[in-house]
Amino acid sequence: MTATHISCSGSKVPQQLQTEVTNEVAKTENNEKPKPAARSGIRNYGDVITKEAISDEGLFTIHKVGDKYYYEIPDSLLQRDFLWISRFANLPSGLGNGYVNAGSSVNEQMVVWQKFENKIVLKTKSYNAFAADSLPISLSVQANNYQPTLYAFDIAALSKDSAGFVIDVTKFLTSDIKAFSGLDAEMRKNYKVSKLDESRSFIYSAKSFPLNLEVKQDFTYDAAEPPSNSATGSISLMMNQSMVLLPKVPMQPRLNDYRVGYFNIRQIDYGSEALKADEKSYIRRWRLEPKDVEAYKRGELVEPVKPIVYYLDPATPVKLRPYIKAGVEQWNKAFETAGFKNAILAKDPPSPAEDPDFNPEDVRYSVIRYVASTTRNAVGPSVSDPRSGEIIESDIIWYHNHLRSYRNRYLLETGAANPNARTLDTPLDDLGEMMLEVITHEVGHALGLPHNMKASAAYPTDSLRSGKFTQEYGIAATIMDYARYHYVAQPGDKNIRFVRQLGPYDHYAINWGYRFLPDAKSAEAEVPTLSKWINEKSANPIYQFGSGSGGYDPESQTEGIGADVIKSSTYGLANLKKVAPKLYDWTASKTNDYDDLDELYGELLGVWSRYIGHVVTNVGGVHENRLKPDQAGFIYTPVAARTQAASLDWLLKNAFTSPEWLNQTNISRNIHHASYVENIRSLQVRHLNNLLSPDRMARLMENEVNNVNYNALDMVRQLQRGIWSEVYSGAKIDIYRRNLQKAYLDRMHHLLNEEPPRSRSSYGTPVEISQSDIRSIVWGELVKLQRQLKSAQSRYANDLSRYHVDDALVRIDKILNPVKS
Incomplete structure (x- = not known):
């Protein structure tokens, strides 16, 4: 929190959502304003929220009075559905054996705020078990799927206009509540965590935006065997708690089909006509609706009502920004197949003069974050509505050192046939192309697409030695495979594309998941059309999906390319045998240092093993x-x-x-x-x-x-x-x-x-x-x-x-x- 009054009232909110929030705040759920009363424990507003309060207006108004934090909750937002996401903001090295990073999600759950007598209750709410409210069985679903109460707050005061409630959230936000904790039961056991040390734990910040709240907690735990800094006997971490208001009317969902790859949510529908509870799965996707439905029906390319927009992190190096933006907007080619133009945009971070309300933590902004970390990775997480699968927001995370991994593999896997790769100083255009395609891959995840490891086996191995073929079709049928580099091409092969690119499967999958079907008024009504599209292409390996899980399908493997794995590995091994004798000349002889040689030789052994x-x-x-x-x-x-x-x-x-x-x-x-x-x-x-x-x-x-x-x-x-x-x-x-x-x-x-x-x-x-x-x-x-x-x-x-x-x-x-x- 800053030391001045912060107001979000002038924030640029999408008109539909601004109207919705404004209308909701103006009335109560039961059309009755709570009446002030001399009830035990409920004080006057001015006695609780004093003149010394530092207030941040938004979804809820957050007040900081001394060392206490209060939420002022509009009565109209009681019973509304919220999504609560718990993430690591900062964490010690080695936590979770290195498999978690800053930004990693710990838990996602839907919650609802309710009033019960003189208390405000925070409860989880699940859509895993579901029946339409109009059906009698919905009463049984509610009775047999009663959700836990996460916390109960005494009402400290009523709002000035009596249209809301003030609660003290200090203890709630400084307590070790398992539903929001970054330390799961296994970590607590492994690190011998005894308790949260409240004397070393505090609320780092609390911010309110028009559609979300963001709280950071700095927590220190007593731990006999911490993952690092063992002499301290402690684990310190910073948690980020996000609470996002979900749309009042959920988007019409699209039923998942396991033959096309999409992340999905699952529900058990007890209102089904089947002779058992019907498990349904909906794909995760953004809400894209054409501005001009009639033009869309005629087959014209139409802009969406609300495009998907990614902003670049202000920390992003200027020289890399064009590649990142191109990586995002490359998906427009696939969205055009689905009938949309300018469906996804990438923008530079606005200046304070251009948008004084811009904040990467605001759920209205999806951001590609550039993280100063030695981690070699990039991730494409997203936040979706558990009721419908609608993706609400996404932050792509790019870690600074990730390009080093790509440079190394570029040298090792393509160096025999690719002169540009035979150096530690990879040309910027080559590095930029690699970064562009990685961003495209991660944005693909954020659009709802999981890895499709079967796509790399769609192309005949010998076709990959054709420059004409690789320039047109790439090295795998999708950007969502782990097929990063072209290790099959041999010295002398001409005009080869060595880096992955968007493929025909990506066009197919985006069309299947995002094409607007205006005449289908329910998810079930869409199924005949969606199934027809799959059946039309089912015989073509280019359009097949395989997750790679199980480890038994040789056509669905990570890091492979080509349909014939024996032939592909033979070509790859032949190239590696040409690279190994040159590795010293390309590294140590140029740098007068052995560090890069040591690193690359270790990775060369890994490539051979792969x-x-x-x-x-x-x-x-x-x-x-x-x-x-x-x-x-x-x-x-x-x-x-x-x-x-x-x-x-x-x-x-x-x-x-x-x-x-x-x-x-x-x-x-x-x-x-x-x-x-x-x-x-x-x-x-x-x-x-x-x-x-x-x-x-x-x-x-x-x-x-x-x-x-x-x-x-x-x-x-x-x-x-x-x-x-x-x-x-x-x-x-x-x-x-x-x-x-x-x-x-x-x-x-x-x-x-x-x-x-x-x-x-x-x-x-x-x-x-x-x-x-x-x-x-x-x-x-x-x-x-x-x-x-x-x-x-x-x-x-x-x-x-x-x-x-x-x-x-x-x-x-x-x-x-x-x-x-």
Whole structure:
């Protein structure tokens, strides 16, 4: 709060909402103004809100009197629906193991303010269970879904005009209320949090805007094991509590269809005519309505009544602003497919003279925030109405260091074929293009679109080597895939686009979610048209959606491009083998420093690992094609047997052989005294254990009933013979292979003798190991390996290979005959 009276009465509010708020404040819900009365505890207004009060007018008027905070709530806003969002404003390093950042949402809930006798009550309100008020069953829904009371306030005074109530919110805003806290139960347990230290906790600021309240709380907790600054025994964080007034009349929702990717909200409709409660899902989207409905019907491009507007953060570097604005407005191409022109706009931050009321915390303004942080990330969150899915507001967050990640991957993944990438000083136009596309991706999230990981498999791998194709269609069918760079193109390929771009799926999805259907007066009435659009394009892979969850569909993976993952990874690996010998020349030799070389070499190992992981998914893989019963085909189809076998053969040659090409002496001897062998072991073992995971073996076992001629036994036999190929040939076993073979035995011990979590793996593929074929296969193949090792002993001299074989035999004996404690 500032030290002067702050008034929002002159704020520029959208006319419709301004009128709504003005009309609502002018009357009460029951057309009766509360009458002043000499009730116990209710004081005169002037005795509570004294002349010393610092007041901020807006949705509620916030008063600060000394060290106390008061809300003055218009009677007309009782029983209205509000959305309450709790976010981290500032937090200590390491909180949540680094998976949460400033701006991360902790909780979203709908709330309502109610009057009960001499109290104002704040309650949660849920639309998860729903029935129209006109239906008798709505009474039962209310009775059987009674919502918690979050807080009860004594009425301190009536408003001057008796059209509202004053409550003291000081204790409420300085208390550790679980519904609004940033520390969940797991964090409190992990960090051994005992209590909120009220002596070190306070209200940092409280602001009122025409449609929202924003409060920041500076909280310190006593914690025996905090994530950082352990000597303090404390966790300090700043929480931002936002309360947003929702429209009095919700937008007409659009029913979700899982064949098109949209974030969604879920409701259980007890008023359905079905013989059970009907679960409904509505997509999250902005309210876009054409100014001229008749022109829109004629197929003309029409501006929306209220466009989507993003303002740039005043802290944004001037040289980057054109790229950010272009990234936002690139979506206009897709909105034109949906019949709208100028649907989304990006604007520079207004000066105080242009808009004295501009404030990024005001829900009327969506802002692309430029955050001074070493975090390498960007996020596109949004706030939506839980009743209809209408997106109310969105703040895109760009972290300052994020471009460093893109520069590194640009160099590593495209450097073999792209001269512009072979430097630490990436040209500004290239960096700007990367930033533009990242912003477009994050705005896509804020428009309601989740990741579509299936889109990167829509294009044939060899088509990606065509400059004409990539310039027109990009490297994936959507900007919403994690297909950031073109690693397939080879040296000599001409006119290649190396960075992702908006694709045909984006036009399709925006049209499906945002096209205005004026003749459909309900969500249900829209369904025939929406389904028709999907069915018309269902056979084309460009328009398919896959979330990438589950880890079983090789066509729906992160960071991949091209339909043939074996061919794509082969191309990618060939490029990486050209980049590795040049890495020193492109970094340390130019900077006279090894820091960038160390960082990039570590990321190069990650890129290699990623290409391997793409091929691993083929083994035990299952293609998912989202279909409805009126469409031909199956949703789940196992990967062809020959493809699974070929994938494992590729892995044995490219992942599990000794990767001498990675041992660049001018790198490994300059960045660490001894880490190369261990780095290779760690990466190889990760993929070995992934292949021999219970969930993958369960899918391979199921191939037997799906008439796929490649099962878990085939996979283990092929893998074991490849991993132990030296034992069959008599070749010397080098250090990488010795490490890998020991890891193989450790994994077999794990599968045979350890008890993993019952029934389901982390991927959700059901398997009960002790009652499946997994242990039978492991036992049988280990016995075979034991015999082979014994026969090979005599072929090895008294060296490390012989010692390794002897050790392996002892290990296998202990695995097959464990000592019971």
